[in-house]
Amino acid sequence: MGTYTPAGTSMKYYYSAFIKDTQNGYKLPIIFFDACLTAKIDYILQDLLDYRPYFAFNLLAKILRVNTSQRVPCYAWAFINHENGGAIATIGATRTAFGGVDDGAGKMSIEFFTAYNTSQYLGEMMTQMQNGYLTDVPGDDFTVEEFILLGDPTLKIGGYPS
Numbered sequence: 001m002g003t004y005t006p007a008g009t010s011m012k013y014y015y016s017a018f019i020k021d022t023q024n025g026y027k028l029p030i031i032f033f034d035a036c037l038t039a040k041i042d043y044i045l046q047d048l049l050d051y052r053p054y055f056a057f058n059l060l061a062k063i064l065r066v067n068t069s070q071r072v073p074c075y076a077w078a079f080i081n082h083e084n085g086g087a088i089a090t091i092g093a094t095r096t097a098f099g100g101v102d103d104g105a106g107k108m109s110i111e112f113f114t115a116y117n118t119s120q121y122l123g124e125m126m127t128q129m130q131n132g133y134l135t136d137v138p139g140d141d142f143t144v145e146e147f148i149l150l151g152d153p154t155l156k157i158g159g160y161p162s
Contacts, residue, residue, distance in 0.1 A: 001035055001075065019078045024085035030122065030151070031079060031090045034109040039076040039092030039148050076150050089122055089151025097146065103137045108147055111136075116157065123153025 002013045033039065073081060076090035091112065097105035108129060115128035130144050137143070 001033070001038065016073065016075050016078045019075075019082060019086065022079075022082065022085040028086065028088035030155075030157075031076070031087045032109050032112050033076055033090065033092035034097070034105045036093055036096045036105075038074065039090065039150060040074045040094050041077065041148075041150075042094075080150055087151075089149065089155060091126070091147060091149050093146045094148055095146045097143070099143065103140060104143055105147075107137060108133055108143060119157055121153065122149065122151065122155040122157060125157065126153065 002011045004011055074092075076092040079087040079090050093105060097108075099108075100106045101110060111129040111132040112125060114132065115125040119125040119128060126149050129147075133140070133144055
């Protein structure tokens, strides 16, 4: 995942290997990734060769001390599969996520967070997101299909009483 610096002159990246360094304990958020390939559950390191020059891939693997013959979990799963923090659930795209605020990934995130106040469970938020999106952007089934939930759909929003 990446973001531009405040000056907008360069991109700063946050790689899956860095997630293990998060230490948020039991303060586990639900994360919606409005970005491409964050929940590509069939992701392996070899796929990087499709997106980056070979020399950059090898250099990155050496810097991060990654065994390039092993499978690497997708970005969204790395947050869930974390011992000292991470997230309780993630939603992300299994493929390239196109669009802005009127359609595509941006519109999906708006629909997801719009459903927060009217949902009791995470699965309800997902369903409202999908229905709201298809109502406003009929015919774009692909975007709805590519966003998946990694987590328990029966998770109660806001937690359970102690």
